[in-house]
Amino acid sequence: MASARLRFTIPILCTCSLALVFSALLLSQEKGDAQKGKGKGNSLIRPLAELEKDLKGKLERIKVHGKSLEGNLEGDSADRDIFVYLPPSYQREPNRRYPVVYTLHGYGLHAEQWVGFANFASLEKDVAAGTAKEMILVSPDAFSVHNGSFYSNSPTTGDWETFLAVELVGYIDSHYRTLANRASRGLAGHSMGGYGTFRLGMKHPEVFSSLFSMSACCMLDTAEVTPAMAQLEAIKTKEDAAKLPFGQKSPLARAAAWSADPKNPPLFFDLPVKDGKPQPVIAAKWMANSLMVMLEQYAPSLKKMKAIRMNVGLQDGLLQTNRDMDQALAQAGVAHSFETFEGDHNGQVGLNFATKVLPFFSDQLAFSPEVKK
Amino acid sequence: MTRGTRLLTALAAFPLFLPAQNSAPIQGTYTRIRVHGKSLEGNLSGEPADRDVSIYLPPSYQTQGNRRYPVVYLLHGYTNSDVGWFGPESRGSFANGNTMTAAADRAFTSGATAELGTNELILVMPNAYTMYQGSMFSNSVTTGDWEGFIAKDLVAYMDGHYRTIPERASRGLAGHSMGGYGTFRIAAKYPQVFSSIYILSACCLTANLNPNPQGSAAAEALKSPEAAKGAPRGLATLLAEAAAWSPNPGNPPFYFDLPAKDGKVQSAVVAKWVANAPLAMIDQYVTSLKTLRIGMDVGDKDGLSASNRELSRVLNSYGIPTAFEVYDGDHTNHIVDRMEKVVLPFFAKNLSFQAGR
Numbered sequence: 042m043a044s045a046r047l048r049f050t051i052p053i054l055c056t057c058s059l060a061l062v063f064s065a066l067l068l069s070q071e072k073g074d075a076q077k078g079k080g081k082g083n084s085l086i087r088p089l090a091e092l093e094k095d096l097k098g099k100l101e102r103i104k105v106h107g108k109s110l111e112g113n114l115e116g117d118s119a120d121r122d123i124f125v126y127l128p129p130s131y132q133r134e135p136n137r138r139y140p141v142v143y144t145l146h147g148y149g150l151h152a153e154q155w156v157g158f159a160n161f162a163s164l165e166k167d168v169a170a171g172t173a174k175e176m177i178l179v180s181p182d183a184f185s186v187h188n189g190s191f192y193s194n195s196p197t198t199g200d201w202e203t204f205l206a207v208e209l210v211g212y213i214d215s216h217y218r219t220l221a222n223r224a225s226r227g228l229a230g231h232s233m234g235g236y237g238t239f240r241l242g243m244k245h246p247e248v249f250s251s252l253f254s255m256s257a258c259c260m261l262d263t264a265e266v267t268p269a270m271a272q273l274e275a276i277k278t279k280e281d282a283a284k285l286p287f288g289q290k291s292p293l294a295r296a297a298a299w300s301a302d303p304k305n306p307p308l309f310f311d312l313p314v315k316d317g318k319p320q321p322v323i324a325a326k327w328m329a330n331s332l333m334v335m336l337e338q339y340a341p342s343l344k345k346m347k348a349i350r351m352n353v354g355l356q357d358g359l360l361q362t363n364r365d366m367d368q369a370l371a372q373a374g375v376a377h378s379f380e381t382f383e384g385d386h387n388g389q390v391g392l393n394f395a396t397k398v399l400p401f402f403s404d405q406l407a408f409s410p411e412v413k414k
Numbered sequence: 415m416t417r418g419t420r421l422l423t424a425l426a427a428f429p430l431f432l433p434a435q436n437s438a439p440i441q442g443t444y445t446r447i448r449v450h451g452k453s454l455e456g457n458l459s460g461e462p463a464d465r466d467v468s469i470y471l472p473p474s475y476q477t478q479g480n481r482r483y484p485v486v487y488l489l490h491g492y493t494n495s496d497v498g499w500f501g502p503e504s505r506g507s508f509a510n511g512n513t514m515t516a517a518a519d520r521a522f523t524s525g526a527t528a529e530l531g532t533n534e535l536i537l538v539m540p541n542a543y544t545m546y547q548g549s550m551f552s553n554s555v556t557t558g559d560w561e562g563f564i565a566k567d568l569v570a571y572m573d574g575h576y577r578t579i580p581e582r583a584s585r586g587l588a589g590h591s592m593g594g595y596g597t598f599r600i601a602a603k604y605p606q607v608f609s610s611i612y613i614l615s616a617c618c619l620t621a622n623l624n625p626n627p628q629g630s631a632a633a634e635a636l637k638s639p640e641a642a643k644g645a646p647r648g649l650a651t652l653l654a655e656a657a658a659w660s661p662n663p664g665n666p667p668f669y670f671d672l673p674a675k676d677g678k679v680q681s682a683v684v685a686k687w688v689a690n691a692p693l694a695m696i697d698q699y700v701t702s703l704k705t706l707r708i709g710m711d712v713g714d715k716d717g718l719s720a721s722n723r724e725l726s727r728v729l730n731s732y733g734i735p736t737a738f739e740v741y742d743g744d745h746t747n748h749i750v751d752r753m754e755k756v757v758l759p760f761f762a763k764n765l766s767f768q769a770g771r
Binding site for chain 1: 555690
């Protein structure tokens with residue numbers, strides 16, 4: 042096929058990157074409040090100490106080394122904080138094994154904040170109410186130099202796909218009493234974590250059997266060169282980046298995750314804009330990491346899932362792109378359920394986790410070992 | 415296969431050459447079989463899931479009944495087929511009897527690899543000629559999951575029916591043009607299956623973000639897939655790529671979307687095509703590519719030489735060692751020579767000839 046392909050520089054217009062920035066701003070607000078107020082008056086992110094007081098089970102904070110993250114060019118730590126919630130019966134019943142739900146936090150958060158944002162303590166209330174079953178919950182920290190890894194596979198940020206689906210799962214299975222098979226493994230996440238949920242599900246259907254995406258981002262990122270994006274050209278170092286307002290950093294994180302460039306130190310990525318002009322080669326890389334387009338290539342993986350559920354708030358800037366993904370999944374013949382709820386990007390995360398996510402996995406995961414024939 | 419039938423097969427394969435005792439035969443055996451592709455079942459184009467497959471067994475395969483061999487899977491280019499390489503309809507540089515079979519015989523008996531001794535390889539090429547003249551070796555509900563067919567179904571069939579060394583270290587993948595493209599994407603996605611790859615004059619490397627708004631008009635005018643039969647190359651290419659990269663089960667009878675409609679570019683479709691371009695996807699697969707031994711080449715008069723140079727540059731930028739050569743030639747005129755003198759020796763050097771390595 043010898044037809045030469047022409048390159049043009051007209052970007053495809055899309056509002057999804059704006060929506061992401063908007064979401065990040067919201068998160069920024071909440072995060073700032075949580076840090077300033079130390080729990081005073083912030084209802085969205087429960088401080089860990091307060092949450093732990095409620096727990097009958099145990100919340101362990103461990104470190105897991107990611108060989109797949111070693112040598113990442115931007116210098117993120119390969120030793121990651123991991124929170125592991127063990128249900129009350131875990132100590133009492135030393136022979137019992139449990140399903141595991143891996144949960145992925147959104148952009149701008151640490152795992153510690155996610156545990157309080159999703160409110161892991163809900164599980165015990167659900168179990169008491171009969172709407173969920175005891176299981177292990179795991180929350181890996183994916184905060185990076187630019188505030189979030191996007192759970193991708195990039196030389197600049199590290200191979201997060203393999204770290205999570207192979208190394209972390211392997212570690213949890215060998216250090217805790219898990220039901221170590223895909224039928225008993227679920228994956229869920231919010232926003233950037235919802236993106237990671239779909240992405241990891243597409244690439245590792247042999248590891249997870251059920252997916253729950255909460256208000257996922259990055260359905261179709263066309264790397265539109267907005268004035269805000271154009272201004273990022275002035276950022277030359279990590280120090281420059283650190284001074285940026287939180288809400289302006291997310292394109293840097295996406296560039297690190299999706300358009301790595303080992304020959305472009307010290308940030309080791311290319312932006313979709315250079316000298317004020319759009320860079321179609323870089324925009325193409327961002328598009329190639331968008332869930333809507335990855336779907337075509339990975340539909341067979343998603344068809345292997347026992348269950349896929351996704352939801353999004355009616356007042357969320359990501360509503361339309363999630364609706365588009367719902368349609369694209371249906372079009373590709375991937376069985377799933379989709380629902381909307383009253384709420385914005387962040388306000389309902391705890392409620393969603395308690396009333397939808399945990400009951401979903403309680404229904405879908407296998408709670409006893411698979412019978413070997 | 416009993417000893418008797420094996421002997422008969424050997425005799426049938428070399429009617430003009432009766433080897434003396436202890437003397438190695440100088441010709442391999444070519445067969446064409448049919449392999450069922452579970453990964454291709456239910457494709458919306460209605461392509462048969464049972465595919466013709468050309469198989470070349472090296473000269474010593476018939477005489478050394480316990481010996482096992484590495485396997486190189488070969489992917490042909492667009493508009494071509496397995497018999498375009500192996501005969502009898504061989505064409506391009508393979509024409510006039512200079513088939514892949516003849517080239518392999520030379521390579522394994524008198525060519526550059528002979529002095530290595532244990533260098534014989536099994537060669538396998540599936541027929542990827544489709545109703546739109548090429549599968550693009552992609553993963554599409556409309557065309558079928560060609561990645562899975564090659565990396566899973568075909569590999570399992572070969573390992574189950576022939577004396578292969580059924581291990582990654584002894585499996586190679588190579589292809590020309592559309593097949594070079596397929597080699598890249600299948601190896602990137604299945605690095606656990608193949609250990610060495612060779613990419614010849616790969617097509618489709620560069621993303622096109624802004625296709626011609628009128629470029630789909632001829633395709634839009636087609637009433638049915640049957641009407642696409644014998645379509646000129648440009649139109650057929652568009653159809654093949656749409657079937658492979660922008661499938662749409664809700665859009666019969668073609669079951670795909672085109673990059674433009676009524677003179678307007680369809681940005682969502684364009685994005686899907688972009689996502690299938692190796693130069694747009696490569697950064698996601700660096701970890702896979704680093705585990706492979708990679709060779710690639712392109713002719714200096716090939717319109718694809720710039721994009722292949724760019725692929726080589728990006729691989730190098732990630733510290734992925736790549737044997738890359740730009741040779742004097744165009745897109746097709748030296749492929750059989752390259753296979754004999756460069757590609758087969760590359761695999762003879764890089765694949766493992768012993769199990770358990």
